[in-house]
Amino acid sequence: MKIAIVGATGLVGSVMLKLIEERNFPLSELLLVASERSVGKKLRFKGKEHKIISIPQAIEQKPDIALFSAGGNTSLKWAPKFAEIGTTVIDNSSAWRMDLSKKLVVPEINANQLTKEDKIIANPNCSTIQMVMALAPLHKKYKIKRIVVSTYQSVSGTGVKAVEQLENEILGKKGEMAYPYPIHKNAIPHCDIFEENGYTKEEMKLVRETQKILDDRTIAVTATAVRIPTAGGHSEAINVEFENDFDLNTVRKLLSDTEGITVQDNLDVNIYPMPMYANGKDDVFVGRIRRDGSQPNSLNLWVVSDNLRKGAATNTIQIAEYLVKNRLV
Ligand code: A2P
Numbered sequence: 001m002k003i004a005i006v007g008a009t010g011l012v013g014s015v016m017l018k019l020i021e022e023r024n025f026p027l028s029e030l031l032l033v034a035s036e037r038s039v040g041k042k043l044r045f046k047g048k049e050h051k052i053i054s055i056p057q058a059i060e061q062k063p064d065i066a067l068f069s070a071g072g073n074t075s076l077k078w079a080p081k082f083a084e085i086g087t088t089v090i091d092n093s094s095a096w097r098m099d100l101s102k103k104l105v106v107p108e109i110n111a112n113q114l115t116k117e118d119k120i121i122a123n124p125n126c127s128t129i130q131m132v133m134a135l136a137p138l139h140k141k142y143k144i145k146r147i148v149v150s151t152y153q154s155v156s157g158t159g160v161k162a163v164e165q166l167e168n169e170i171l172g173k174k175g176e177m178a179y180p181y182p183i184h185k186n187a188i189p190h191c192d193i194f195e196e197n198g199y200t201k202e203e204m205k206l207v208r209e210t211q212k213i214l215d216d217r218t219i220a221v222t223a224t225a226v227r228i229p230t231a232g233g234h235s236e237a238i239n240v241e242f243e244n245d246f247d248l249n250t251v252r253k254l255l256s257d258t259e260g261i262t263v264q265d266n267l268d269v270n271i272y273p274m275p276m277y278a279n280g281k282d283d284v285f286v287g288r289i290r291r292d293g294s295q296p297n298s299l300n301l302w303v304v305s306d307n308l309r310k311g312a313a314t315n316t317i318q319i320a321e322y323l324v325k326n327r328l329v
Pocket of ligand 1: 037158
């Protein structure tokens with residue numbers, strides 16, 4: 001397997017590099033790709049230095065799989081060029097997610113839809129991945145009617161510049177701003193750009209991507225996405241109403257038995273998910289599992305995950321692993 005990482009110098013790209021090593025991904029050659037600014041610089045992988053190359057140079061080398069995390073415009077322009085030469089692209093940007101001809105994949109939920117013909121595969125948004133991971137097993141059993149979600153999102157989801165903004169502000173240093181306001185000691189209800197309906201694009205991703213991944217356009221979703229000064233992961237307060245009633249013990253067991261989910265829910269000893277626990281881990285953590293007594297068949301959950309791992313790099317690598325295992329590349 002010849003693998004290219006497009007955006008290898010970025011936050012998600014560097015976690016992909018780490019994961020390929022950690023998970024012993026079957027690899028014959030690794031191509032590290034970034035913008036012209038970085039071409040010729042070196043990155044370390046498995047103790048050896050690798051030179052960064054440009055996208056056209058990577059295309060010349062015809063990789064089997066290209067893992068993209070270099071923004072939507074790069075992806076729109078270059079993913080089809082890789083696809084044309086037979087490379088399978090797994091793309092982290094939002095460029096292809098809602099394209100009807102492209103699959104939007106969380107391996108634990110819908111990787112079985114993938115075929116050899118899928119040359120551009122979309123990786124969902126980080127906030128969506130952790131939400132559907134927790135909700136998919138419950139949807140199967142109880143059928144979701146409506147979701148109300150509020151997010152508390154890490155600055156790492158915005159990229160290097162945002163992490164630096166927070167670090168500078170903590171140190172009282174001046175620097176470039178990734179957000180329109182200080183993020184230190186603040187909460188900004190503005191993730192991604194605003195759409196005409198008054199919601200942000202991030203909030204609408206939670207609506208549209210959830211319906212696509214769970215393959216059910218009747219699920220009603222409403223979201224508020226908030227950026228907070230944390231770096232280890234995204235948190236979500238999820239209120240979900242089902243068609244059918246549930247009992248809490250079965251909900252807990254269903255979640256505990258789902259691969260990729262860890263239930264952290266022991267109120268006697270203050271155990272609940274937090275970004276400081278999720279940071280650096282691949283699982284989605286679920287806790288504060290409780291019935292919403294204000295209306296029938298409704299449940300509250302608190303869901304936390306490392307947005308650079310399961311929310312981005314881990315999910316991408318898992319899709320690549322699935323393709324390799326099932327001989328789809
Ligand atoms: P570079 O470091 O050369 O700018 P992040 O989202 O964490 O800021 O990372 C973005 C990643 O996408 C970086 O690796 C960046 O490379 C890469 N990138 C940005 N624009 C392009 C481009 N036009 N072609 C290739 N890679 C790009």
